[in-house]
Amino acid sequence: MKIHSRLAVCSLASLTLLLGACSSSPEQSEDHSATSETTRSAxxxxxxxxxxxxxxxxxxxxxxxxxxxxxxxxxxxxxxxxxxxxxxxxxxxxxxxxxxxxxxxxxxxxxxxxxxxxxxxxxxxxxxxxxxxxxxxxxxxxxxxxxxxxxxxxxxxxxxxxxxxxxxxxxxxxxxxxxxxxxxxxxxxxxxxTSNLKRDHKPRVMILMARGGTKMLMPANTLLNGLVREAGGSAVIDEVGSQGVTPADPEVIAQLKPDVILISDHKQKAQAEFKELLENPALADVPAIKNKQVKYLPENTTGASSGSRCVEGLKTVAEDIGTL
The missing domain is CATH 3.40.50.1980 (Nitrogenase molybdenum iron protein domain)
Known part of the structure; x- marks a missing residue:
């Protein structure tokens, strides 16, 4: 699905100046013999x-x-x-x-x-x-x-x-x-x-974020979209086909019709930042808004800097999109 009207796409470089955000590096391993059968000494x-x-x-x-x-x-x-x-x-x-x-x-x-x-x-x-x-x-x-x-x-x-x-x-x-x-x-x-996910349900999920007063759809190659896919959801950004920034335009959101909207809660300011947009009458019939399926997620478990905490984010995402 391609969005043609009022879909402004900026360069990827402009996004990364706003994001601290993140596919895979090749796994490398080396065989370093242990000095005992238990823990290797320093x-x-x-x-x-x-x-x-x-x-x-x-x-x-x-x-x-x-x-x-x-x-x-x-x-x-x-x-x-x-x-x-x-x-x-x-x-x-x-x-x-x-x-x-x-x-x-x-x-x-x-x-x-x-x-x-x-x-x-x-x-x-x-x-x-x-x-x-x-x-x-x-x-x-x-x-x-x-x-x-x-x-x-x-x-x-x-x-x-x-x-x-x-x-x-x-x-x-x-x-x-x-x-x-x-x-x-x-x-x-x-x-x-992952062993307890509901495989018969694949909700369409939109992720929104704000940086410097600019509201946008979170790009496809970020961790939160990766967590949505692993949790059994469908990331609607994949339907847009954009390689850059997709502004969170009401017309775009209305056309994509997500079942769930996840919002990255940057510095715990997201609810205030997105209040006006989510109350826009043009979005009243969007399933996520009509059914009150708008969730705010902490960055420390769902952002690129979450490290090992990302597995906690996976559980949160699965619960919020209804696959767990």
Missing amino acids: SADSASFPRDIQVGDNSVHIESEPQRIVVASTDGASVLADLIEPERIIATPDIGDKTPSQATKITGSAHVDPEQLLSFKPDLVVLTSRHGQEKDASELLKQAGVPTVSFASSAWSKIDSIEDNIRILGQATGAEEKADEIIGQMEQKRNEV
């Missing part, structure tokens, strides 16, 4: 360096276990906060309750300054390339001899991708066993949801 982890890890199409050489890690994106920061000791993270964006207290707070991937990152004298930098400046920063960091794990912007859009990234960062930091433990816990929770 000294054994350290002894497994130097090592080369694969991140997408790039190989990253890491000489020794990193102790001065700078992370320049909230998605990577959320994963590292679960994987390693907080004192090893020396600079990070704010990720709420998981932010290491002693780390210097930086603005994150929307404003990556390679000189600032280098000033911390890092032995590992982690970032996600959402804008051109991150790609430039990644190249400059490599030229300076700093090992840099740079994820593609699409690498945080579904649970499989996030698990791949946890494995990669586990390899990069010598925390493979912790990574496996986290993924095992995620899979257990994930299976508890």
Whole structure:
């Protein structure tokens, strides 16, 4: 289904300046022998360096276990906060309750300054390339001899991708066993949801978001749309065929007729931001609005920065769209 009237599509670049948001990175594994049949000791982890890890199409050489890690994106920061000791993270964006207290707070991937990152004298930098400046920063960091794990912007859009990234960062930091433990816990929770989904019901779901006063349909390659698909719903953004920003125009919403509307509750302001739009008389007969199926979802479990919490988001989404 294509929407032709009043469907303004902006460039993907303009979206990513508004979003901190996220398909999959290739899973790579290395065989590092354990020193016992139980948990490998920290000294054994350290002894497994130097090592080369694969991140997408790039190989990253890491000489020794990193102790001065700078992370320049909230998605990577959320994963590292679960994987390693907080004192090893020396600079990070704010990720709420998981932010290491002693780390210097930086603005994150929307404003990556390679000189600032280098000033911390890092032995590992982690970032996600959402804008051109991150790609430039990644190249400059490599030229300076700093090992840099740079994820593609699409690498945080579904649970499989996030698990791949946890494995990669586990390899990069010598925390493979912790990574496996986290993924095992995620899979257990994930299976508890997917094994109980109602497969005879496939609601059509629209996801809305607001950034800087602009209301829009959340793009197809974001985690929340990925969670909708895994939870057994149909993401209506897939019908639009847009690769950029689709404004949340009343005519577009009325034509798409979603059964459920999910709204990303950015900074817990979404109800106020969307009140006028949802009360527009032109939307009165939209099934989601007529049947009071409009839900607000927290970003800490359904956004790209949710890390391992994304499986909690999967359960919330399934419950909200009526498949669980």
